[in-house]
Amino acid sequence: xxxxxxxxxxxxxxxxxxxxxxxxxxxxxxxxxxxxxxxxxxxxxxxxxxxxxxxxxxxxxxxxxxxxxxxxxxxxxxxxxxxxxxxxxxxxxxxxxxxxxxxxxxxxxxxxxxxxxxxxxxxxxxxxxxxxxxxxxxxxxxxxxxxxxxxxxxxxxxxxxxxxxxxxxxxxxxxxxxxxxxxxxxxxxxxxxxxxxxxxxxxxxxxxxxxxxxxxxxxxxxxxxxxxxxxxxxxxxxxxxxxxxxxxxxxxxxxxxxxxxxxxxxxxxxxxxxxxxxxxxxxxxxxxxxxxxxxxxxxxxxxxxxxxxxxxxxxxxxxxxxxxxxxxxxxxxxxxxxxxxxxxxxxxxxxxxxxxxxxxxxxxxxxxxxxxxxxxxxxxxxxxxxxxxxxxxxxxxxxxxxxxxxxxxxxxxxxxxxxxxxxxxxxxxxxxxxxxxxxxxxxx
Amino acid sequence: xxxxxxxxxxxxxxxxxxxxxxxxxxxxxxxxxxxxxxxxxxxxxxxxxxxxxxxxxxxxxxxxxxxxxxxxxxxxxxxxxxxxxxxxxxxxxxxxxxxxxxxxxxxxxxxxxxxxxxxxxxxxxxxxxxxxxxxxxxxxxxxxxxxxxxxxxxxxxxxxxxxxxxxxxxxxxxxxxxxxxxxxxxxxxxxxxxxxxxxxxxxxxxxxxxxxxxxxxxxxxxxxxxxxxxxxxxxxxxxxxxxxxxxxxxxx
Numbered sequence: 001x002x003x004x005x006x007x008x009x010x011x012x013x014x015x016x017x018x019x020x021x022x023x024x025x026x027x028x029x030x031x032x033x034x035x036x037x038x039x040x041x042x043x044x045x046x047x048x049x050x051x052x053x054x055x056x057x058x059x060x061x062x063x064x065x066x067x068x069x070x071x072x073x074x075x076x077x078x079x080x081x082x083x084x085x086x087x088x089x090x091x092x093x094x095x096x097x098x099x100x101x102x103x104x105x106x107x108x109x110x111x112x113x114x115x116x117x118x119x120x121x122x123x124x125x126x127x128x129x130x131x132x133x134x135x136x137x138x139x140x141x142x143x144x145x146x147x148x149x150x151x152x153x154x155x156x157x158x159x160x161x162x163x164x165x166x167x168x169x170x171x172x173x174x175x176x177x178x179x180x181x182x183x184x185x186x187x188x189x190x191x192x193x194x195x196x197x198x199x200x201x202x203x204x205x206x207x208x209x210x211x212x213x214x215x216x217x218x219x220x221x222x223x224x225x226x227x228x229x230x231x232x233x234x235x236x237x238x239x240x241x242x243x244x245x246x247x248x249x250x251x252x253x254x255x256x257x258x259x260x261x262x263x264x265x266x267x268x269x270x271x272x273x274x275x276x277x278x279x280x281x282x283x284x285x286x287x288x289x290x291x292x293x294x295x296x297x298x299x300x301x302x303x304x305x306x307x308x309x310x311x312x313x314x315x316x317x318x319x320x321x322x323x324x325x326x327x328x329x330x331x332x333x334x335x336x337x338x339x340x341x342x343x344x345x346x347x348x349x350x351x352x353x354x355x356x357x358x359x360x361x362x363x364x365x366x367x368x369x370x371x372x373x374x375x376x377x378x379x380x381x382x383x384x385x386x387x388x389x390x391x392x393x394x395x396x397x398x399x400x401x402x403x404x405x406x407x408x409x410x411x412x413x414x415x416x417x418x419x420x421x422x423x424x425x426x427x428x429x430x431x432x433x434x435x436x437x438x439x440x441x442x443x444x
Numbered sequence: 445x446x447x448x449x450x451x452x453x454x455x456x457x458x459x460x461x462x463x464x465x466x467x468x469x470x471x472x473x474x475x476x477x478x479x480x481x482x483x484x485x486x487x488x489x490x491x492x493x494x495x496x497x498x499x500x501x502x503x504x505x506x507x508x509x510x511x512x513x514x515x516x517x518x519x520x521x522x523x524x525x526x527x528x529x530x531x532x533x534x535x536x537x538x539x540x541x542x543x544x545x546x547x548x549x550x551x552x553x554x555x556x557x558x559x560x561x562x563x564x565x566x567x568x569x570x571x572x573x574x575x576x577x578x579x580x581x582x583x584x585x586x587x588x589x590x591x592x593x594x595x596x597x598x599x600x601x602x603x604x605x606x607x608x609x610x611x612x613x614x615x616x617x618x619x620x621x622x623x624x625x626x627x628x629x630x631x632x633x634x635x636x637x638x639x640x641x642x643x644x645x646x647x648x649x650x651x652x653x654x655x656x657x658x659x660x661x662x663x664x665x666x667x668x669x670x671x672x673x674x675x676x677x678x679x680x681x682x683x684x685x686x687x688x689x690x691x692x693x694x695x696x
Contacts, residue, residue, distance in 0.1 A: 003620060012448035016578050016622035039578065051448065057622060058578020315448055380449045380475050403448035406476065439529065440445035440453065 006044075006061065008051045009306050011313030012374055012403050015055035015436055021063045025147075025174070028062065032172070032432070033145020035060065040434030043172040045084060045111025049118065050316045051403030052436035053167050059434060064113050067174055072097055077180045078136065083113030083173045088297070090178075100183035100236075100292070103131045106347075108297045113173040118400035119165035119360040122296070123214035123234070126352040130362050132164040133355065137177035140170070143432035147174065152356075162423040165360035167399060169433045169444060170424050188214065188234040188295045192285040198227025198330055202366070205350050208233045214295070219346035221370055222270065222277045225337035227330070229346070230281065234295055266310030268373055273342040280344070299345075309373055315403055317383060318369035320351055320362065321395035328393055329366060335382055336370065345371040358416035358423075361398045369401070380404065387413075399437070407442045417443075445529060446579075450662045451476035452531035456524045458483040458566060459511075460490025463635040464585055465536030467654025470497045472532070472661075481524050483507045511537045511562035512554070521569040525577070532661065533570045533582045535563050540600055540637055547599045559603035564610045571614060571623055579622040581661055584611050588631040588669065591678045594693040615666050626660045628653070629678075630670040646671055 001018040020041075022028040035041060039059030047054050054061070067082035070093050077099055081090055087101065088108025094100050105120045114120075116138060121130045128134075138150040138160055150160035163170045191212075195201045201217050208215045212233040219229040299305055306314070321328050329348070336343070347369045354363040372379065387397065387409050396413035397405050411417045424444060425431075431444060438444050446452055451473035457465045460482040469480070480502050484490040487506035494504060509520050524530050539558045541551030567582055574580030589597055590605035608627055615625040630653050632644035653670040660668040669675045681689065 005620075005622075010448070013446070014622075016620070038576075052445070057445075058576065313448075374448050380447075380451060380473065384475055404451075404476075407478075436445055440447065 001060070006047065006055055007313070008053070008055060008403065009048050010050040010315055010401075010403055011306055011309070011311075012315060013052045013055065013436065015052065015057040017056045017059055017061045019061050019063060022066055024066075028172075029141065029145045029147070031062075032141060032143065035432070040432050041172075042433060042435040043083070043113060043168050045114040046086060046109050048107060048110050048114060050401045052440060053118070053400050053402075054114075055436040056434060057436050062172060064111060064172070067113070069175070072099075077182065079178050079180055080175055081112045081178055082175050083111060083116075085112050086110065087112070087115060088293075088300070091292070091296075094180050095183060095186045095292070098182060098184055099180040101178065102128045102134050102181045104296050105131075106297060107300055108293070109300060112176055112178075113168075116164055116173055116176060117166060117168045119355060119357055119362070120400075121351070121362050123216045123232075123349065125362055126209045126215065126350055127213055129353060130355050130360060132161075132357060132360065134179045135164065135176050136179055138163055138173055139175040141172040141174055143171065143428040143430050158423050159427055161355075161357045162359075162420055162427065164355065164357035166357070166420070166424065167359065167437065167443070168435065169438055170427045171433060183236060185237040186292050187237040187289045188292055189237050190232065190234045190286045190288065190290045190295055192233070192287065193231045194228075194281065194285065195231055196226070196228050198326075198333065201227055201229055201231060201348060202326055202329075204231045205348065209350055209352075215349065217348040218280065219348050219368070220277045220281055221333070221336055221341070221343040221346040222274045225333040227333055228281060229348070230283075230285070232286070232295075234290070236292075237289055266312065266373065267308050268310075268314075268342070268344075270340065270342045273344050276344045277342075309371075312373065312375055314371050315374050315379075315383075316369055316371050316401045317386075318367060318398040318401045319386075319390055319395055320365050320367040320398075321390060321393050322363070322365040323350075325393045325395070326366070328389065328395070329368060331389070332368060332370075332386060335386060336372075339376050339379060339382055341370075341372045341376055341379065343370045343372055345369070358420035359399070359414055361396065361400070363396070365395070367398075369398075374404075399441070402437070402441075405441060407440070410441050410443065446531050447476050449473055449476070453477065454479040454481075454528065454530050454532075456481035456483060456530055456533045456570075457490070457494070458520075458533065458535045459537035460484035460487060460494065462536035462538065462585075463637075463650040464630065464633060464653050464657075465534055466490075466493055466497065467650040468534050468536070468583065468657045469494060469654075470651070471654040471658040473658075474499050474502070477502045479503050479505065479527065481505050481507055481530075483509055483520060483524075485510055512557045514562060514565055517562070517565055517569055521566065521573060524570070525573050529577045530570075530574065530580060532580070533574075534657075535566055535570075535582065535584045537563055537566075538585060538604075538637075540597075540641075546597050552599045555599050556603050556606075559600070560606040563607050567607075567611065567614065567625070571618060571625070574623040575618070575621050581624055581626060581664075583626040583628060583657060583661060584608075586611070586627050586629045588629050588674050588678065590629065591681050592689065592693075595690060596693065612666070624664060625666065626657070627667045628657045628660060628670060629667065629674065631674045633670070646674060646677070
């Protein structure tokens with residue numbers, strides 16, 4: 001094992017840990033079953049969690065990359081996917097068989113293990129729910145080195161739902177059975193609409209959820225912060241011609257460019273963001289058929305785009321607040337304006353029903369995600385104040401995006417935390433599975 | 445654990461009645477601060493001062509100790525890590541001595557034992573524990589006086605030079621472990637300890653030193669001067685011929 005420094009996707013927190021890359025399942029089982037260290041073990045996939053969910057400073061990080069098998073079950077639409085397989089790889093392999101995952105996030109570079117551990121969501125949440133809605137079995141490595149199958153119903157259901165959204169703290173996900181949906185075309189019929197303020201955006205998003213499988217809005221976090229932006233809507237294409245136009249192999253829409261690492265310099269300031277956002281707001285609106293890949297994962301066209309924020313990295317502040325609290329969204333925009341917290345990535349979406357998992361993030365209401373550089377004056381105090389107001393409004397922060405939440409807010413945002421802890425302690429009485437985040441937020 | 449703003453959850457101030465130490469705590473981001481260990485000969489006095497500085501939610505743990513009783517150091521350090529990770533330790537113990545002649549033999553033992561032996565020993569013990577947790581920062585208060593022996597305070601200067609020397613070596617050894625040492629080299633600071641001495645050029649208040657000390661921690665810089673301009677003065681002092689330096693460094 002080698003001692004390496006790792007960061008989350010936001011690059012604000014750095015962590016030295018021993019990196020374990022098992023060559024076989026047996027080697028992993030032996031290691032976990034006999035490992036004794038107060039700093040414990042955490043699994044990681046593609047490290048797309050923004051903060052410290054996948055980091056384990058002074059402990060061991062297990063790379064799930066070797067869990068790369070994909071096995072499709074003929075005629076059932078079911079696939080058994082290794083925890084290290086990326087959503088993007090699963091999408092491609094599925095499309096070749098006329099299938100597709102019902103829930104995909106904004107990037108295809110999330111591992112299946114990470115997708116379950118964070119109970120990720122996508123643009124289809126108002127219809128499909130979160131990723132766990134398609135998970136029919138989890139193959140989990142426990143802290144005692146034993147492997148058990150967990151199902152969403154029956155005697156193992158409590159372990160299953162504690163693992164969903166459980167941030168890797170109940171065990172290491174090895175593989176999962178996923179129920180895919182039929183997909184004859186690799187394309188989406190897209191329609192974009194420009195809106196001039198937050199009210200228009202909320203109205204259009206609510207109305208669009210009835211007629212579209214996918215809805216999301218890009219919100220301009222610069223200038224006067226009025227909430228202008230572009231609402232994107234899409235339905236899977238049913239046109240035969242679409243298959244020819246955009247086969248899975250061509251779904252990347254050309255090239256994926258790397259973002260250069262120029263001595264850790266940040267390209268984010270009020271001028272660059274203002275110029276980009278103005279251009280993005282004015283861009284020609286998409287209407288018609290788009291490849292699934294470019295619609296679902298627009299940011300994947302630039303590799304390592306997180307470097308754009310330079311050496312100090314960035315925070316993503318993502319929260320959900322129940323409907324009826326639309327004034328809070330406006331308040332967040334006003335707070336960002338006061339702070340001068342310009343951002344080129346602001347995303348607003350309306351969630352549907354949540355999942356039964358105690359630590360799953362989505363719940364009915366509005367979710368807003370914004371990227372912010374951490375060096376802005378008073379940002380920490382301002383976000384703490386927003387968190388406090390969120391608690392009062394029954395809202396919550398997305399833990400897999402977090403790098404700065406105060407631990408006392410977690411039980412208020414996740415009222416079933418204690419229930420989850422009890423199940424988790426039963427699954428891992430030795431406290432083997434730990435992360436920097438679990439220590440920082442006192443989750444276990 | 446530190447968060448994305450480099451705000452610590454747990455901090456120890458060793459030498460909690462030190463005005464510079466208190467100024468560092470005052471300047472640290474406090475929004476995330478849950479635990480503060482107050483280590484001092486008279487921890488109640490340290491706690492009283494810090495209670496006014498720190499937020500109500502911060503738990504203050506008083507730890508009494510005598511710096512020169514080095515056999516007690518291990519037990520003190522164990523207490524700092526008993527409840528979990530320690531993010532930042534500030535070692536702010538230091539004396540000038542009570543004898544009007546700062547270089548008198550009567551002063552030297554205490555100055556050497558506190559400023560060098562005790563500070564360096566605690567630094568080594570804390571670094572060993574931080575290595576096990578895989579992270580942490582130790583800030584030590586060195587001095588501009590360690591730059592070059594001056595006629596009027598070479599005993600004090602030598603004690604700080606010893607500590608500074610060891611801190612630099614230790615910091616190199618710690619590379620890649622997640623643990624690091626920050627060396628703060630203040631010039632003349634207006635405090636209780638120095639109020640009997642004539643002020644030197646570039647004298648600063650302890651609050652200014654605290655702000656610079658926190659900047660060092662946040663930026664992960666290994667060495668910093670307070671005020672920053674002393675960095676250049678140190679360079680000049682190092683290059684001056686001996687007879688010229690001896691002449692200008694006589695304060696009396």
